Every structure is written in structure tokens, then in C-alpha cells.
Amino acid sequence: MSNLVLFTELRQRLDDHLDLVSRVAAEGDAESALSMIRREVPGLVAAVHALVDEHxxxxxxxxxxxxxxxxxxxxxxxxxxxxxxxxxxxxxxxxxxxxxxxxxxxxxxxxxxxx
Known part of the structure; x- marks a missing residue:
């Protein structure tokens, strides 16, 4: 598998995951949105911190x-x-x-x- 194919696959998975999180947070019922937020926000915050620390x-x-x-x-x-x-x-x-x-x-x- 070439690097471009691997990058494309990883990027697509990340985009799909972020779309799901965003959709559940915006359109989901209160219980599922709260559950998704509690599970996903710490990882998203850590990812943004890692990007900012590099720059x-x-x-x-x-x-x-x-x-x-x-x-x-x-x-x-x-x-x-x-x-x-x-x-x-x-x-x-x-x-x-x-x-x-x-x-x-x-x-x-x-x-x-x-x-």
C-alpha cells in the first residue's frame, strides 16, 4: 500500500468520524449527544493541543x-x-x-x- 493510499484512507476515516461526532452533537437527543461529547471531546482537545504545540x-x-x-x-x-x-x-x-x-x-x- 503506497503512502498516498494510506493517507487517503486515514483522512477519510477521520473525516467520517468527525462528521459523525458533529452530527450527533448537533442533531442527536440530549442523552446521546452528552455521551458522545464526554467520550470524544478529550481526544479532540488533545489533538488540537498536539497541533498547536508543533507550531x-x-x-x-x-x-x-x-x-x-x-x-x-x-x-x-x-x-x-x-x-x-x-x-x-x-x-x-x-x-x-x-x-x-x-x-x-x-x-x-x-x-x-x-x-
């Missing part, structure tokens, strides 16, 4: 994970990944009453046409 700035203020190449091309902290995490958390807090949805291709909140 800490070095002594020069550049992201340790994103830096590459000559010093003039290094990315200052906060890097793009940290900004995307903050945007995604903010989008997740938006309610359906706000009629907003997260658009990862545009990296911002947009008006939703879904009622």
Missing part, C-alpha cells in the same frame, strides 16, 4: 514547524495553521440561527442559503 515560535518568532528555506522566507508566528484553527473554532461556535457556515476554501464565514 510554537522559535527565538526569532518564526513557526518551528512551518519554517523552511532561507531565513527571509520563514513564516512568522502565528503561522497559517494556528490562524486556521482559530477561525475554525470561531466558526464552530456560530449557531444555525446566525445562518453562517464554514467555508474552508475561502477561510471565512459566509452567509448560508440553507434555512
Amino acid at each position: 510554537l515560535p522559535d527565538d526569532n518568532g518564526s513557526c518551528r514547524k512551518c519554517r523552511s528555506g532561507p531565513f527571509w522566507r520563514r513564516i512568522p508566528a502565528p503561522c497559517r495553521m494556528l490562524i486556521q484553527v482559530h477561525l475554525a473554532v470561531g466558526a464552530a461556535k456560530a449557531t444555525t440561527r446566525d445562518r453562517t457556515r464554514w467555508s474552508p476554501s475561502r477561510h471565512r464565514l459566509q452567509e448560508s442559503s440553507v434555512d
Whole structure:
């Protein structure tokens, strides 16, 4: 199995799992949502902490994970990944009453046409 096939499979499983967790939390009855939240949130928080810890700035203020190449091309902290995490958390807090949805291709909140 090539790395691309393995990556694709792992990514699909993660996407399916996160979709399930999100759907149960948003649409499930109170008991199943609470059970899912108690079981899944600690792991999700640990995953976000692991990502954030990888992207800490070095002594020069550049992201340790994103830096590459000559010093003039290094990315200052906060890097793009940290900004995307903050945007995604903010989008997740938006309610359906706000009629907003997260658009990862545009990296911002947009008006939703879904009622």
C-alpha cells in the first residue's frame, strides 16, 4: 500500500468520524449527544493541543514547524495553521440561527442559503 493510499484512507476515516461526532452533537437527543461529547471531546482537545504545540515560535518568532528555506522566507508566528484553527473554532461556535457556515476554501464565514 503506497503512502498516498494510506493517507487517503486515514483522512477519510477521520473525516467520517468527525462528521459523525458533529452530527450527533448537533442533531442527536440530549442523552446521546452528552455521551458522545464526554467520550470524544478529550481526544479532540488533545489533538488540537498536539497541533498547536508543533507550531510554537522559535527565538526569532518564526513557526518551528512551518519554517523552511532561507531565513527571509520563514513564516512568522502565528503561522497559517494556528490562524486556521482559530477561525475554525470561531466558526464552530456560530449557531444555525446566525445562518453562517464554514467555508474552508475561502477561510471565512459566509452567509448560508440553507434555512
